[in-house]
Amino acid sequence: MAYSFILYEVADRIATITLNRPEKRNALNGALVAELRQAFQAAAQDEAVKVIVLKGKGEAFCAGADLDYLQQLQVNTYEENLADSRELMSLFREIYELDKIVIAQVEGHAIAGGCGLVTVCDLSYVVPEAQLGYTEVKIGFIPALVAVFLVRKIGEGKARELLLTGRLVTAEKAAVSGLITAVVPAAEIKEYVAKVATGLCKEASGNSLKVTKKLIGTVLDLSLRESLELAAEQNATTRGHEDCRKGIAAFLNKEKLIW
Known part of the structure; x- marks a missing residue:
């Protein structure tokens, strides 16, 4: 299948899904969410795939919602916004419940919905320079969907700090809280994630x-x-x-x- 906003490839039983909007810092919009759902469903159904790696092209992993997309939400009806929210909900839930292991390879900032993607992956490896966080409350929005998964992942107390303050945290602090699996130097992360994915496939x-x-x-x-x-x-x-x-x-x- 041809994609406009992501790259999808399979090699050695590993499917790699790459957010491919570097000029927009891989920001999310309805079309990108739809393509991500399609790609994860394709990987889920492909018997040649055992592990999935999710990453972003360019300087950011994912900067959250696209600005044009945010503006559109302001004129949507309640029903339209509910349908749109359920699309993102479905993406998060599908990743979380997928039969195959999903690894986030985070080589840049992961903010708001982008940090949500990291949250629902099974394993996540992040470069030291990256910052992560849920900034929704700072623009009058709420981190509603990710809250459900984050509380399960790191507990209520730590989730409250991240979700209510909207502060960005370093990769090191994210690792200490349990939000991510480990911090890996930028020069090593590609090889490191490949080794983890290959190990899962073979071992x-x-x-x-x-x-x-x-x-x-x-x-x-x-x-x-x-x-x-x-x-x-x-x-x-x-x-x-x-x-x-x-x-x-x-x-x-x-x-x-x-x-």
Whole structure:
């Protein structure tokens, strides 16, 4: 499929989705959100893809909402704004619930909706120079959708600080709070992310990754008793999966297994 605002490529079981509006600092608008949804759905359905890397072209990862887009929102009806909000909601939820692991490679600032994208990825590696934050309250908007995911990710207290102040934080502080996975020097990040993605492809069962990701995203919605029961059921189901049989056989026979 041809895209206007993103780049999409697949190599060595890794799909790379690149925000491609560098002249606009990869700012989000309705068309870009729609293309991102299409690209993630394509990667989800492609059996040749095991891991997805999300990054931005140019100096910024994503600067939030496009200015023209923000102006359009002012004249939309409530119904139009609700439909538009649900598109972004669907993108965030699809990334969060996707059966495959999504890695954010952040080589520039990630602000507002851009930081939202980082928030819903499974792993995120960020250059030291990048700043991250949710600045919506500073323009009379609210970080509504991302709040749902951020509270789950870093807890209520830390989420309150970021969402209510609207302050940008350094990559180092974002790592300390648990917002991102790690800070990686700019000269090393491309190779580092490739190594992590390749490791997931070769060293971990696709079924195990899928089930573990789903379990992590589900247990917070359940009681302790329900979570443990679900975990026990998933444990039993996974033991009967072909991947588990292969993995245990390779371990017992001291064989190197390439997934």
